[in-house]
Amino acid sequence: MQIAKKYFTEGLIQLTILLSLIGVRVDIDSYLSGYYSPLIEINLGPSSAYTQTPFHNLRDTLDGYSVHPKCPELDYFFASRRLLDEVRTLGSPRFPTQLNAWLVHQVSATDKADCGPSTSNNTDTNTGLESPGDEARVEGEHLPDSGREVCQTTPEVGQRPCNSGACGFLKEEDEVKVKEEEEPAPLTQLAHSSTLEQESMLEGITALSDPASHHPPTIDIDQHWNSLLSLSVTDLDDLDTLVTERLSDLDTDITTAISQDVSLHDAMVTSVGAFGAASERAESRPVNQQQRALFRLESTGSSHSDASPGMALGLAALPFASVCNLTGNASQHSALGGCLDEAVFDQINQLGLEGLDTMDTQLMGCLGIDPQVLEDLDSDSGLSLESSSGGPVSPGSSEMSSSSSSYCEDECGATGYSSEVDSVPSKGIMDCTTTWSPIDLSESVWHDHSYSSPAFFDQPSVTLPHKGIKEEPLSDDDDDDGSRLDDRELSRDELRARAMCIPFSVLQIVNMPVEEFLEVLDGHGFSPDQVTLLRDIRRRGKNKLAAQNCRKRKLDAITGLQEEVERLHAQRDRLLREKQLTAKTMGAVGQQIKQLTRDVLARLRDDSGQPLNPERFTLQCGANGRVVVQPVRRPAVSTSTGNKTDKRKKEKKQ
Template identity: 65%
Template structure:
């Protein structure tokens, strides 16, 4: 036990040091007190907490990808583990999808219903919850207290954090069944911890699982929490078995009953959509996360439903988002959620699967799990939702994604979503990523970069400095002439991609890759990339020209580069418009041809119908005439008589006048007889 304590002591110290290094204060005392709960001490290494070292995972998971202050990470691990549980329990073909989504979705709602995080009834779905999480809960409370110390934490945000605390508990236990040591937690400690959170309404009663399946989300919450109480000292039953039985029963439910659960999921997704912006505001660590590295960002929206965002390595979007994270506009939110990498999962579900719930647990592993569970269709829907979300993105962000035409400088060919971009971003150093992200034509970052770069190069206009900061820097760390593929010209970037892997010999490669203007600029020691020159605002550009004491050749070259760059963009846009216009005209022609064919078919059909009607009319006339008699009692023949419909709707029999026989009528009487029939 001493070894265990020593181990955690050292780990905790190191962890605290790491947190302090990144500016996070950690209350070690309270952390420590909560950390070594009696359960942990009793269980030792076998405890759930140790089996799932939340602390190490929090900071080490895929390399600093998650802010250590963010307790929402717990939700993520809880979600993953829940999926693992469900999968381990075995499942029908259809059920796991719904159940996983349901489980993940249920996690963050606990605290909303006033359930104590470490309540004895909180074993429910995870069954391993209980007192094992008390230490962890205390830990998160400390972290929460840390957050509360920040003046920027709003009460609403605090509510989020409290919700996430519950998720933290779920994440701290590794399996569905608690260890037997769970019952050894002192009751007073449980009560004490329960008292930390108001609304301890552990008054659930046992309910059948069928009823559970048909109950609402809130009801299910209570039902599950009431199902087993592994941490309850009075309960002699092994809670794990109880939960397992519940699950078995639950899994055996007919599919039709699970259909009733479907509406529960999107029910709370509206909350996600409504408050995701505030969740962005909550994620104060976005900027830090942006700096730290790869993989995914966890954006904690309301209800603990997370939006996992594949981290773009210091791209302009993230900078923009992190900068605007305080104003929680929908556009900002969507923009963040709709970052170019397609692993973004956001939005609503189609009723079968909780979209937000999936978004909360979609890391790579969970993506694989989802694929195994046959959720590709759901992911497709997510992509559709993602596209829908794109519409709400800040236009500037959209401009970064696709500079208004799809043929812009970098966005079309080297946009963040393009495979080439991924290759480059992964192949080149991380320092290059900024330029890569900013190389998307008129990106916000590109707009902001020049001034900074100008300031940076304020003393760097001499060739000597440039030789150090630009020319000899093959790490692509500097935006200026960093890498041809990161600069202005898309067709070059496209065409250079294939042999970019072949040519590794630096200078020849760069000379060949650099555009003509950039070569000129290099010759004149202009320490700005063509992208920067083109994309910088005109004010900055004029300031650059006027305030730098540039030579006439440099000024001319800068103007030419800017003019040519902009004109190149314009030409690309123009050509794209032309192409679109041609395509549109072609589609219009096809549509008109289809319409013409349809009208021709309708005309033929109408002619046939008209002919058939004429035939029927002729038969009818014959029939009617055959039933009529003239004055002499002979039947009227169609050769001599016809039926005419008068203006008043009456049908009259009219004798056909024929030359030479017109005067000879039957019976020598009037050659024109009219017999009226009621219509």
């Protein structure tokens, strides 16, 4: 039985390795870290829900982040994680190392069932190899073997417990220093392996090391954490120095930095678990939990080093900010984030943060984040970019995605027309605020500056005088001020729709797919006027978005041209300087040549023994490097050349 189990385990490992080599992520770790023991799932075999390749195939799609039916509780987590993955894809490419995490789960997961599903504590749970219990002992007998096999027979893959997460990152240095003496062979392999392999091997070494050595890192975590937190935002240079020193101390820090990125979802699981499920472990160890969560979040580059807290909140960390208690540690957060994965957020900023900022304020409210912070990040004009992007009502987000995806490629989030942005609030927000209605959102974000007129109800004409607003006294009826203000916030089309008793909001009309729109036109028995109004509203809404897009592009083009002009100016200045420098150099060289020529000629004698006259002779350097004295050509020569030019002119004329 043990032999069969061993073969089975090895087969799983090999299969996982092969899948990883062809780019299929075997991300069991995501599931493991939340609710279930990895050991149990491993024992369940390949039919386990954690063999989630289909999930990963779907995860990158718009609506493909649905969780495996066995884990519906993780739905909102994966929605958040998907967002973060999208953000991270803007940065440097990531490499799936969850395979390694899976392998290490085999090694160290014997006590997972006892110590809880969270993977962040496996600094301590690695001692599970010694944990009592029959099952743990049985696994303890096998898993270390399998782990060594993996480490030795497949060094190119190595091991890496992603679930070790930030703890692993912090303790690796110390542990590896200790293990360098104890484990020379793996480190030798490490030296010849790639970055991720080194990372994996280091983690594997850590996982296979003596459990007794895992207790000190808990202290080291705090020490490292305090040292890192002691850095201020303005100490980034020092932080870089610190990183450099650590790199010099241990050349695997880079790999650990990568591991931070890779294991972000672990942090999210941990954090989410602490936030949503309020697990016992989260209660028993809140400090470490938050620290790890925060550190991991930062390690994934969730902020600019110089970003304001609001900026940080507006980034991809938003879905996780409240979970990770981010708001209270913005400065430290920035320092760490800027160190670990700054490049990602450079690109995010370059790509425009509006897409991420379009996290609806209601969602922020659900997460306990002050929406005002986000509003500060936006322009004060209340651009309907927000409204369009925040068109969460969009029942036809797919339609919007198909129509706007082409432009979203380079400006996704910038203009806010991303279908993804549309889709996210439509799901996340609706989950959080069940009382939310499209009308309310349209009133709050659909920008239409005062085209609405309360007089419209008195004069239900289709054409609305734009200046009717000013003509309408505001204080005519104090009792109706509230309703009038509400009406004033509505757009003209909204008012028209109300007047025509159309049971759809403008956003719904604009954003619904064509098929659905046609069904609405046909199925609701609208009058021709209503149909016309619906079509006009839809057309105007679409055109409004198009106009905003167009203007955005125009501004971008102008900005690009300005930058191009500046670049060309700089190039021209540089070339002019080079030209002047070259002229000066040429002049100096010419003077030197003249002086040398005079000196040489003064030392030469003609047939009569007289020095050569520099006025009549000159030195000519031949192609072979020989210097020949030649008589200076008189103007007659120049006239001959002039004759030649005359001949050429004559030839041209002919």
